[in-house]
Amino acid sequence: MVYSLKLRFGKLKSLVTLTAFVLAAITMASFIPTGNLASYSGTVKPMEFYFHYSDIPVSVAGLQTKYFINTTRFFRFSTVEEAYANSFYKPIGLPKIDIDFYLYPNLAGPVTFNGLWQVFIWVNASAYKPATFSLHFQEIAVGGRVLWDSGVLNPTITSSIGAYVGVPIYCYNLTVSLVHTFNSDTSLLVEVEVNAGSSADTRIWYDSPLFPSKAILPAEDYARPAWVKTCSVDNSETNLFYYNASQSERVVIVRANVTDPFGGYDIYKVNITIVDPEGNLVIDNEDMTRASDGLWFIKYSNVYEMNWSYPTTALVGNYTVIVSVIDNNGLYHYNDAGIYYPFVEEETHTFTMGIIVYYDPSFLITDDVGEPLPNAQVYIT
Numbered sequence: 001m002v003y004s005l006k007l008r009f010g011k012l013k014s015l016v017t018l019t020a021f022v023l024a025a026i027t028m029a030s031f032i033p034t035g036n037l038a039s040y041s042g043t044v045k046p047m048e049f050y051f052h053y054s055d056i057p058v059s060v061a062g063l064q065t066k067y068f069i070n071t072t073r074f075f076r077f078s079t080v081e082e083a084y085a086n087s088f089y090k091p092i093g094l095p096k097i098d099i100d101f102y103l104y105p106n107l108a109g110p111v112t113f114n115g116l117w118q119v120f121i122w123v124n125a126s127a128y129k130p131a132t133f134s135l136h137f138q139e140i141a142v143g144g145r146v147l148w149d150s151g152v153l154n155p156t157i158t159s160s161i162g163a164y165v166g167v168p169i170y171c172y173n174l175t176v177s178l179v180h181t182f183n184s185d186t187s188l189l190v191e192v193e194v195n196a197g198s199s200a201d202t203r204i205w206y207d208s209p210l211f212p213s214k215a216i217l218p219a220e221d222y223a224r225p226a227w228v229k230t231c232s233v234d235n236s237e238t239n240l241f242y243y244n245a246s247q248s249e250r251v252v253i254v255r256a257n258v259t260d261p262f263g264g265y266d267i268y269k270v271n272i273t274i275v276d277p278e279g280n281l282v283i284d285n286e287d288m289t290r291a292s293d294g295l296w297f298i299k300y301s302n303v304y305e306m307n308w309s310y311p312t313t314a315l316v317g318n319y320t321v322i323v324s325v326i327d328n329n330g331l332y333h334y335n336d337a338g339i340y341y342p343f344v345e346e347e348t349h350t351f352t353m354g355i356i357v358y359y360d361p362s363f364l365i366t367d368d369v370g371e372p373l374p375n376a377q378v379y380i381t
Contacts, residue, residue: 044114045218048216049215050212052074054066060105060140065102067099069103069188069215072265075209089201089203092201093198094198102189107261108299112179113180117135118215120171120214122206123204124202124203134193135150136192138188141186142185225256229254230253243311255303256305267302268326270323271286273322277315290302316354318352363378
C-alpha cells in the first residue's frame with residue numbers, strides 16, 4: 001500500500017558572499033549620524049552629572065533632599081534673570097561655604113568610577129580673594145548608612161584665575177584621582193567646600209544653562225544593549241524565517257535588553273537597523289519601543305522591541321540586525337559637538353530568511369519478504 005503525505009520543509013539558501021558582506025559593512029557605517037559606534041568593552045567614559053534643585057524633596061538612599069545630581073540637563077532655571085537668582089550664599093563673617101548633592105535616582109546597578117573625578121562649579125565673591133577648595137565623596141546606602149568614604153580631598157584646581165575667586169562668576173574644575181565600585185540601590189554624595197575667608201561673601205551657582213555646575217565621573221559601565229533576540233509572531237525565539245510564509249507569519253520581532261546602571265531615565269534612544277544579504281537597509285535607523293512598564297525609569301534592565309513585517313520579495317540569506325543605544329550624555333554631546341560617539345553602544349544579531357518548500361512523498365511499507373503492510377503506521381519528524 002502507498003501512503004501519501006504532504007510535508008513542509010524549510011530549505012535554506014545562503015547568498016552571503018564576501019562582496020555582499022563588505023557592502024553591508026559600508027552601508028551600516030552610514031546609517032548612524034555619528035559616523036562612529038562604540039563597542040562595549042568596559043572602557044571608561046566621562047559621564048556628566050548635573051547639579052539640580054527640586055522644590056519637593058526627593059527620596060534618595062533613604063534620605064530626603066532637594067539637592068541632587070543626575071545625567072539630565074532639565075535645569076530649573078533657563079533665563080539669564082532666573083540663573084542669577086539660583087545660588088548658595090555665604091555672607092561676610094563666615095569663612096566658608098559648602099554644598100551637598102546626592103545622585104538621584106539611586107543607582108540601578110553596580111558601577112565603577114575609575115580615573116579622574118572632576119567637579120565643575122561656578123563661584124564668585126564680593127572681592128578678589130585667594131580661596132581653598134575641597135572635595136568629599138561618599139557611597140550612601142538605604143537608610144543613610146555610609147558604605148564608603150573618600151575623606152576630605154584637596155583637588156587640583158583649574159580656572160582662568162587659578163585658586164582665586166573674584167567678583168565675576170568663574171568656573172572651577174576640581175579634579176582628584178579615585179577608583180571605587182558602587183553597589184546597586186546606593187547613592188553618591190558629592191560635597192564641595194569653598195573657603196574664601198570671612199571678609200568676603202561668596203556664592204556657588206548651579207542648575208541653569210548659564211551656570212551648569214556638574215560632576216564628570218569616569219564610568220566603566222553605562223547604557224548598552226546586553227542582548228538582541230529575534231522572535232516569530234507567536235513570540236517564540238527563533239533565528240529562522242521564511243519569505244513565502246503566510247501574511248500573518250511574515251513578521252520578525254526584534255527584542256533588545258538594554259541595561260543602564262543609572263536607570264532607564266538615562267536612556268535617550270534605542271535604534272535599530274536591519275541589513276539584507278546584499279547590503280540593503282530594509283530597516284534604516286528606526287526607533288525601538290520600550291516594552292517595559294512600571295518603574296522603568298529606575299530599572300537597571302529594560303526591554304525594547306520592534307516588529308518588521310517583511311514582504312514576499314525579501315531576499316533569501318542572512319540578515320544583520322544592529323541595535324544602538326544612546327544615553328543622555330550622547331544626546332547632549334551630539335547637541336554640543338555634532339556626534340554621539342563615544343556615548344553610543346551597539347549589539348548585532350543575525351537571522352536567516354529561508355524558503356518553505358512543499359513535498360508530496362509516497363511511502364511503500366513492506367515486510368521482510370517485500371509484501372505490502374496495509375496497516376503500517378508512518379511517523380515523520
